[in-house]
Amino acid sequence: MNAIDLQNLDISYGDTKVVFDVNLAIPEGESFALVGESGSGKSTILRAIAGLAPDWTGSISVMGKPRSHHVDRAVSRQAQMVFQDPYGSLHPRKTIDAALSEPLAIHGIGNRGERVEAQLKAVGLDQRFRFRFPHQLSGGQRQRVAIARALMLEPKVLLLDEPTSALDVSVQAEILNLLKRLRREQGLTYLMVTHNLPVVSFLCDRLAVMRHGRIVEIADVAQLKAGQLREPYSQELLAATEGG
Amino acid sequence: MPPLLEVENLRVSFPTHSGRVEVVKGLSFTLGRERLGIVGESGSGKSMTGRSILKLIRKPGQVTADKLSFDGIDILAQNEKQMRAIRGARISMVMQDPKFSLNPVMTVGEQIAEALVTHQKLPRRDVQARILDMLKAVRINDPERVAKLYPHEVSGGMGQRIMIAMMLIPEPELLIADEPTSALDVSVQAQVLDIIDDLVTRKGMGLILISHDLALVSRYCDRILVMNAGRVVEECAAGQLENAQHPYTRGLLAAMPVIDENRDELPVLDRTQWAGT
Numbered sequence: 001m002n003a004i005d006l007q008n009l010d011i012s013y014g015d016t017k018v019v020f021d022v023n024l025a026i027p028e029g030e031s032f033a034l035v036g037e038s039g040s041g042k043s044t045i046l047r048a049i050a051g052l053a054p055d056w057t058g059s060i061s062v063m064g065k066p067r068s069h070h071v072d073r074a075v076s077r078q079a080q081m082v083f084q085d086p087y088g089s090l091h092p093r094k095t096i097d098a099a100l101s102e103p104l105a106i107h108g109i110g111n112r113g114e115r116v117e118a119q120l121k122a123v124g125l126d127q128r129f130r131f132r133f134p135h136q137l138s139g140g141q142r143q144r145v146a147i148a149r150a151l152m153l154e155p156k157v158l159l160l161d162e163p164t165s166a167l168d169v170s171v172q173a174e175i176l177n178l179l180k181r182l183r184r185e186q187g188l189t190y191l192m193v194t195h196n197l198p199v200v201s202f203l204c205d206r207l208a209v210m211r212h213g214r215i216v217e218i219a220d221v222a223q224l225k226a227g228q229l230r231e232p233y234s235q236e237l238l239a240a241t242e243g244g
Numbered sequence: 245m246p247p248l249l250e251v252e253n254l255r256v257s258f259p260t261h262s263g264r265v266e267v268v269k270g271l272s273f274t275l276g277r278e279r280l281g282i283v284g285e286s287g288s289g290k291s292m293t294g295r296s297i298l299k300l301i302r303k304p305g306q307v308t309a310d311k312l313s314f315d316g317i318d319i320l321a322q323n324e325k326q327m328r329a330i331r332g333a334r335i336s337m338v339m340q341d342p343k344f345s346l347n348p349v350m351t352v353g354e355q356i357a358e359a360l361v362t363h364q365k366l367p368r369r370d371v372q373a374r375i376l377d378m379l380k381a382v383r384i385n386d387p388e389r390v391a392k393l394y395p396h397e398v399s400g401g402m403g404q405r406i407m408i409a410m411m412l413i414p415e416p417e418l419l420i421a422d423e424p425t426s427a428l429d430v431s432v433q434a435q436v437l438d439i440i441d442d443l444v445t446r447k448g449m450g451l452i453l454i455s456h457d458l459a460l461v462s463r464y465c466d467r468i469l470v471m472n473a474g475r476v477v478e479e480c481a482a483g484q485l486e487n488a489q490h491p492y493t494r495g496l497l498a499a500m501p502v503i504d505e506n507r508d509e510l511p512v513l514d515r516t517q518w519a520g521t
Contacts, residue, residue: 037429037430037431037432038400038429139286168285168286168456169285169456169457169458169496169499169500170285170495170496170499170512170513171285172499173499173500173501173510173511173512174512176501176510177509177510177512180508180509195429195430196430196501197430197503198500198501198502198503198505199501201501201502201503201504201505202501202505202507202510224503225503225504225505225506226504227503236431237430238503240430240431240433240434241430241503242503
């Protein structure tokens, strides 16, 4: 079964169309990356899957079930998003415990205390962080909380929008290791947006290169490692990363 | 030739509830007309170092140094009026995000002109010509049109090039670039740095490039200082970075994934010394 299936997907913001005719099938358990420059529409695809960009045509299926244009609780339980900026994605006046319990309350799931404890443990945070506020945590710790929050509903798919680009190199390494371990332990599927090709090389199996709202190339990560991307634009991205 | 900038035992501190906290703890370096990179993680004091050179740290922050001299001028002894004659004209600074550093209600051309005429009286025709030349120098193809645009009408990469144009038009002797490209795309980053590099070499200026990106700094600088917790832990020539000795530098290098990545897990820095927070 495909964890994510996108067919003839066009996405608009108001009158402006930003993503054109995207077809993508991501099998369960795969880690897939979307790369490209800002404005290429990569984040918009994640937002459409998560229900944050409702103005789309075509079809989006998550774990075999087509998604509606409205708030879709079934999809929320299967796919959760982690955002780029750990400073902006946590409510400043809510404790970590409140932030992590909220999805459970919305979906009417009991046994909240234990679940919060379990997820904090899964992302490698000590229990003493449970009743702190986001401003009392470092950037890396906050990103761990954001990942724990996404995992609260035990989804099968994580939508990762530049999860490490706001972090220092050494903290980035910790979060990348964490993501790799979680995927192994919980059999998650990742759809990750990034512009950092080495990160793709570390964490992903396949990648799609996007430009001006279209996918220009889908490649295996082995091709990326060998520097054998087909399209000239992909080669350009690769050259920019390696410094020519 | 005497060094352009001499810094000895620079200390920057801020008051907190539990006494003053030093964020830069006794930094010393000299800079000639060369390109120096300062690398470190958040909180290592690298930006504070850049700001203290321009005397941009406001009270209650406190800057002390045994020596902080730029071209023989004692920076710490200058008053605000004297500093204004140095800032921009002789030392200028490119900040991280063009979105917050450009004036949203002035056109690009007006802002660049302001940077120039503040320090130099020039006939209007010459000012206009200098602006267009400068925009061309930062590889903006259509300078007449761009000069009439407002900052919200240009992209991030172009905004940063405009910032660079503004900072270089008074022809300073030292440029401090504080994370000049971290708000930009990878594909644009190289372009912006190439422009800085080109102009700096051509005009024989000094450059201090402050960044958290080791690879980038080693590509564009002659010499690198690695900072951690307010101190320089390593100083080396850019080409010698792979042979870095200090465990912190080695840790940073190892933690970076590479394009042909086959490690199952990335090594992480031992943070036990900061545990308990």
